[in-house]
Amino acid sequence: MAFGMRGHDLCSKRSFEDFCKAVKDLGVDQVQLAFKKSITDIGFDPGMYSPGLGRYLRNTLDEYGVHVAVLGCYINPTNPIESKRQAEVAKFIEHLKYARAIGADMVGTETGRFDPKLKHNPATYTEAGYQLLLKSMREIVSAAEKLGVIVGVEGVATHTLYSPEMMLRFLRDIDSPNVEVILDPINLLDEKNYKNQDKIIDRAFELYGDKISVMHIKDFKLEDGILKFEHVGDGLFNYETTLRNLKFKKPHITMLLECSTPERYHSDCAYLQKLYDEIEE
Numbered sequence: 450m451a452f453g454m455r456g457h458d459l460c461s462k463r464s465f466e467d468f469c470k471a472v473k474d475l476g477v478d479q480v481q482l483a484f485k486k487s488i489t490d491i492g493f494d495p496g497m498y499s500p501g502l503g504r505y506l507r508n509t510l511d512e513y514g515v516h517v518a519v520l521g522c523y524i525n526p527t528n529p530i531e532s533k534r535q536a537e538v539a540k541f542i543e544h545l546k547y548a549r550a551i552g553a554d555m556v557g558t559e560t561g562r563f564d565p566k567l568k569h570n571p572a573t574y575t576e577a578g579y580q581l582l583l584k585s586m587r588e589i590v591s592a593a594e595k596l597g598v599i600v601g602v603e604g605v606a607t608h609t610l611y612s613p614e615m616m617l618r619f620l621r622d623i624d625s626p627n628v629e630v631i632l633d634p635i636n637l638l639d640e641k642n643y644k645n646q647d648k649i650i651d652r653a654f655e656l657y658g659d660k661i662s663v664m665h666i667k668d669f670k671l672e673d674g675i676l677k678f679e680h681v682g683d684g685l686f687n688y689e690t691t692l693r694n695l696k697f698k699k700p701h702i703t704m705l706l707e708c709s710t711p712e713r714y715h716s717d718c719a720y721l722q723k724l725y726d727e728i729e730e
Contacts, residue, residue: 503550
């Protein structure tokens with residue numbers, strides 16, 4: 450596996466050059482970067498992109514030896530307010546231009562909820578919610594195909610693509626080589642299904658393993674009946690099922706740690722690598 454980390458877990462918000470320096474100093478060579486969560490000295494609102502800005506970002510990343518595995522643009526493509534949905538789509542399309550300029554592997558997003566404020570809403574799981582997602586993603590994917598950029602889509606148990614079966618339906622409906630999957634196995638779990646975690650993860654690899662190109666990894670626990678995220682190795686997650694699928698089906702995949710810290714990052718990677726190395730056919 451090729452390990453990396455989310456930029457906003459790695460350090461506090463700062464200038465772009467200082468961010469790249471912090472990544473290098475920690476010995477991390479690839480990150481998930483969400484501009485507005487990590488960078489203070491550049492605005493990234495729609496309309497601010499230019500080739501010159503893209504070239505500056507690329508040159509600075511290259512200077513410090515940092516690769517952006519995922520350019521995070523976590524929008525709500527299922528926002529039921531049309532003007533806001535359109536703004537979300539426009540924001541994502543502009544990030545596709547940044548991704549091409551800086552050589553990012555993809556631009557990533559979750560699939561949102563059918564709610565203006567991204568709150569839990571039963572309508573998220575309806576056909577109307579799914580069709581709205583599809584409308585947004587068709588606009589985004591059309592731009593991605595023209596720009597030659599990959600869109601990374603992440604399923605979440607409380608979002609529009611809430612299960613492996615819904616992700617498969619989406620991939621078939623969108624039908625584009627420019628769409629791949631960011632798999633966070635814990636994001637597919639909730640308070641009701643977590644005991645079936647091995648079955649759910651195997652199902653994801655069975656249905657669309659060929660489209661999984663980046664992994665997110667963390668852990669989870671139950672607190673007062675609520676599923677909460679936890680540091681790697683400190684919770685209830687069974688890593689063997691995920692790592693077994695990766696070892697024999699997705700060699701050298703990028704593994705981005707979530708809920709890690711600069712102090713834990715290298716030991717978290719060593720823990721996961723040890724588990725990975727111990728898996729046998």
